[in-house]
Amino acid sequence: MGAQRQTQQRIEFPPESVDGASPSGVGDSEADSARSEDNILRWMSYLPEDCVRTMIRMGWDATT
Numbered sequence: 001m002g003a004q005r006q007t008q009q010r011i012e013f014p015p016e017s018v019d020g021a022s023p024s025g026v027g028d029s030e031a032d033s034a035r036s037e038d039n040i041l042r043w044m045s046y047l048p049e050d051c052v053r054t055m056i057r058m059g060w061d062a063t064t
Helices: 030-044 049-057
Strands: none
Touching: 030 049
């Protein structure tokens, strides 16, 4: 059996908020950012990009 290499695709999303606040109002600690990134990467593995963008805009990355 050969080793499988898993690659992760990164998509840069422009900020939606003008004032710099998180869309959901959730704090922006390192742990929050890491959880948000994990959520986004997981979603990107099975959802279309426009769905992921909408979920981020709605703040789901920080609240799930």
